[in-house]
Amino acid sequence: MYRKVFANKVFDRKVVLITGGCAGIGRALAMRLAQAGARLVILDLNQAALDSLVQHLADHHNAEALGLLCDVADAEAVQRTVALAVERFGGIDVLVNNAGITHRSTFAETGLEVFQRVMAVNYFGALHCTQAALPSLIARGGQIIVLSSLSGIAPLLYRSAYNASKHALHGLFETLRYELKGSGVNVMLVCPGFTATDLRKNALVGDGSVAAQAPLAMGKVASPQDVADAIYRGALKRRRLLVLSNVDWRARVLA
Numbered sequence: 001m002y003r004k005v006f007a008n009k010v011f012d013r014k015v016v017l018i019t020g021g022c023a024g025i026g027r028a029l030a031m032r033l034a035q036a037g038a039r040l041v042i043l044d045l046n047q048a049a050l051d052s053l054v055q056h057l058a059d060h061h062n063a064e065a066l067g068l069l070c071d072v073a074d075a076e077a078v079q080r081t082v083a084l085a086v087e088r089f090g091g092i093d094v095l096v097n098n099a100g101i102t103h104r105s106t107f108a109e110t111g112l113e114v115f116q117r118v119m120a121v122n123y124f125g126a127l128h129c130t131q132a133a134l135p136s137l138i139a140r141g142g143q144i145i146v147l148s149s150l151s152g153i154a155p156l157l158y159r160s161a162y163n164a165s166k167h168a169l170h171g172l173f174e175t176l177r178y179e180l181k182g183s184g185v186n187v188m189l190v191c192p193g194f195t196a197t198d199l200r201k202n203a204l205v206g207d208g209s210v211a212a213q214a215p216l217a218m219g220k221v222a223s224p225q226d227v228a229d230a231i232y233r234g235a236l237k238r239r240r241l242l243v244l245s246n247v248d249w250r251a252r253v254l255a
């Protein structure tokens with residue numbers, strides 16, 4: 001039913017691999033692209049959650065989906081997993097580097113292991129997936145969508161490791177976009193503002209001694225569906241940058 005109404009020729013039957021697709025923005029995007037007729041490969045850390053999402057996509061969106069257990073921080077696991085996806089669907093048209101983790105702690109409270117894990121997932125995770133999927137993306141003139149953040153553009157207070165990982169994504173993918181010029185592959189960096197997901201609840205280091213979350217200076221907290229819709233529209237137009245701001249940019253540091 002959904003496929004008949006919403007199927008879009010840009011995404012119909014296209015193979016989209018989404019990392020961290022079991023929750024939040026990744027899950028909302030999986031639903032949106034399933035409605036548009038995409039075939040989905042979801043990578044995440046919990047097999048039961050993957051199985052339930054794949055069932056939901058089949059039952060509610062008549063979508064073909066494959067859920068694969070994979071920690072994107074593990075380069076070898078990513079290579080194996082992407083190879084499985086290519087074997088099953090014949091290739092990958094769109095890679096969505098979405099998996100991410102955060103922390104909320106002052107620099108002094110943020111141990112080296114937190115810096116290492118945040119970089120391993122947010123930065124190296126996207127790097128591993130892109131290395132593994134790139135031959136297929138080039139062969140198909142596909143798209144790479146990267147979930148950065150407003151904090152990839154301006155610092156978010158008490159998230160030194162998270163900010164560093166998102167800034168690093170801009171450095172990597174803006175270079176890659178330049179190198180891929182003429183290949184037919186589009187690279188879109190997405191910078192959502194505050195979005196209502198479990199990201200902050202699952203923070204590696206919690207509130208600690210830092211002040212409580214300051215209210216947003218303007219706008220509202222986005223829903224994962226708001227962000228997924230914006231990404232969907234941006235992908236249709238093959239945009240290069242999406243900034244979904246709901247903060248006051250006059251504030252020099254986003255609290």
Ligand code: NAI
Nearest residue numbers: 020023024025044071072098099100149194195197198199
């Ligand atoms: P979330 O916490 O709701 O979902 C993240 C998903 O990624 C979960 O399903 C989790 O199991 C999975 N994941 C975590 N580590 C993984 C790993 N090593 N390998 C595979 N999967 C892994 O997070 P949310 O909010 O949906 O965030 C998605 C992306 O959007 C992240 O990159 C985040 O930095 C970015 N973002 C989120 C914002 C927000 O306010 N929620 C704002 C700006 C950017």
